[in-house]
Amino acid sequence: MASVRLRRVMIVLTVIGLAVATYLTVVHYVGFSALACTGGHGGHSSCQTVQSSQWSKLAGVPVALIGLIGYVAILGSLLFRDREETRLATLGFTTIGFGFSAYLTYREAASIHAYCEWCLSSAVILTILFGCAIARFLIGSPQTPDHLLNDDGPSPESEPEETVVSRA
Amino acid sequence: MASRTRQKEEARQRRLVEEQAQAERARRTRRLQMLGGVVLAAVAVIAVAIAISSSGSSSPKATPAAFKSAASKVDSQLSGIPQSGVTLGSPSAKVTVTEYGDLQCPICRDFALGAGGQLVSGEIKQGKAKLVYKSLETATGNSPNPNIFPTQQAAANAAGAQQKAWNYILTFYNSQGQEGTAYVNQNFLDGIAKSIPGLNFSAWQTASADPKYTQQVQSDQQTAAGHGYNSTPTLVISGPKGQAQPIVGNTDYGTLQSAIKSVS
Numbered sequence: 001m002a003s004v005r006l007r008r009v010m011i012v013l014t015v016i017g018l019a020v021a022t023y024l025t026v027v028h029y030v031g032f033s034a035l036a037c038t039g040g041h042g043g044h045s046s047c048q049t050v051q052s053s054q055w056s057k058l059a060g061v062p063v064a065l066i067g068l069i070g071y072v073a074i075l076g077s078l079l080f081r082d083r084e085e086t087r088l089a090t091l092g093f094t095t096i097g098f099g100f101s102a103y104l105t106y107r108e109a110a111s112i113h114a115y116c117e118w119c120l121s122s123a124v125i126l127t128i129l130f131g132c133a134i135a136r137f138l139i140g141s142p143q144t145p146d147h148l149l150n151d152d153g154p155s156p157e158s159e160p161e162e163t164v165v166s167r168a
Numbered sequence: 169m170a171s172r173t174r175q176k177e178e179a180r181q182r183r184l185v186e187e188q189a190q191a192e193r194a195r196r197t198r199r200l201q202m203l204g205g206v207v208l209a210a211v212a213v214i215a216v217a218i219a220i221s222s223s224g225s226s227s228p229k230a231t232p233a234a235f236k237s238a239a240s241k242v243d244s245q246l247s248g249i250p251q252s253g254v255t256l257g258s259p260s261a262k263v264t265v266t267e268y269g270d271l272q273c274p275i276c277r278d279f280a281l282g283a284g285g286q287l288v289s290g291e292i293k294q295g296k297a298k299l300v301y302k303s304l305e306t307a308t309g310n311s312p313n314p315n316i317f318p319t320q321q322a323a324a325n326a327a328g329a330q331q332k333a334w335n336y337i338l339t340f341y342n343s344q345g346q347e348g349t350a351y352v353n354q355n356f357l358d359g360i361a362k363s364i365p366g367l368n369f370s371a372w373q374t375a376s377a378d379p380k381y382t383q384q385v386q387s388d389q390q391t392a393a394g395h396g397y398n399s400t401p402t403l404v405i406s407g408p409k410g411q412a413q414p415i416v417g418n419t420d421y422g423t424l425q426s427a428i429k430s431v432s
Contacts, residue, residue, distance in 0.1 A: 048275055049348075052275055052277075052278055052347075053346065055221055058221055084199075088203075088206050091203070091206055092206040095206070095210035096213050096214055096217075100217050103214070103217075111348075111349075112346070137199075138199075138203075
């Protein structure tokens with residue numbers, strides 16, 4: 001049951017993260033003057049400073065857009081049938097998200113000397129998601145499908161059917 | 169007989185327990201292997217992303233070749249547009265767009281490379297508007313060397329003595345380093361001046377030392393303070409029909425065009 005609760009918490013967090021990443025992506029293309037931010041830095045908002053820095057893009061792609069794609073991947077792995085493979089995929093995506101957001105937060109502190117609240121909120125969400133993903137993978141599901149661990153492949157009668165849609 | 173049967177049953181139970189324990193161990197081992205594999209793969213992806221990100225953090229923009237490339241691009245962009253001091257465009261243009269900027273401000277750079285560039289290629293080149301640059305310290309104030317502000321802004325103003333102020337301003341924006349770092353020094357300022365086609369470097373050096381250009385910077389700052397402007401870029405658009413609401417921060421070309429139209 002802990003696994004099911006963790007999954008629901010993770011879905012809620014991922015949706016919030018997705019909203020943050022979508023907002024930052026839209027603002028990136030609309031113009032940073034539309035960015036709501038409380039911090040001031042050098043005559044503009046601290047978010048603008050961060051979003052205009054050289055670390056705001058990765059190989060020319062805005063990191064906000066990369067974050068959006070990452071959250072979609074995490075959400076997809078959470079909404080897919082609850083199996084060992086999907087839990088593992090969630091763990092993989094959240095590990096990447098956590099690691100890269102930690103690096104970007106380090107850049108904010110050490111190189112940019114300004115913080116973007118939106119980016120920090122996303123970093124916090126990814127940290128929690130990472131912790132939840134580890135716990136969820138290690139706990140396993142209430143009906144841990146041993147057959148998945150054998151090479152014989154799944155047997156339909158023992159496969160857990162719990163999905164978000166069916167629980168809704 | 170009963171004893172043999174019990175012994176067989178006990179042996180069977182022992183075997184089952186052992187099989188279950190083995191299966192559990194195998195399951196745990198495999199799970200840990202999968203976990204290790206995914207974490208390793210994720211770490212590899214993060215390492216590649218950080219390597220790509222960090223490769224852009226070293227500043228190749230402050231080399232003579234990079235200055236030359238940026239200055240050449242700007243020269244093509246400004247080709248055929250008249251300049252006078254810090255004014256770009258026809259002096260008789262009805263609309264005046266005044267930009268309050270800080271050469272180290274990344275938002276000013278974004279504006280210059282985006283909507284500002286479109287404005288130059290459009291209304292400025294067509295003679296419908298002229299662009300005037302004024303200094304307002306923002307980002308430089310947060311750098312390790314805020315005292316460089318009057319010098320760097322005066323460097324651009326001094327290029328205006330040779331009708332190259334906007335070449336200097338736009339080459340600076342194109343060569344900008346990371347905000348909050350000490351990338352601007354005399355070598356950086358000289359490097360830009362040396363790279364601008366048609367700019368007499370020694371004449372620019374002499375002009376840069378002229379206090380009238382730093383006084384111009386101070387005067388710009390006082391004007392900005394008088395109007396309550398404290399962000400860069402702040403764009404003030406005025407024309408025959410008056411003055412539009414100042415645009416603060418980066419903006420899109422459509423907004424600029426609307427504001428120009430409203431005062432034309």
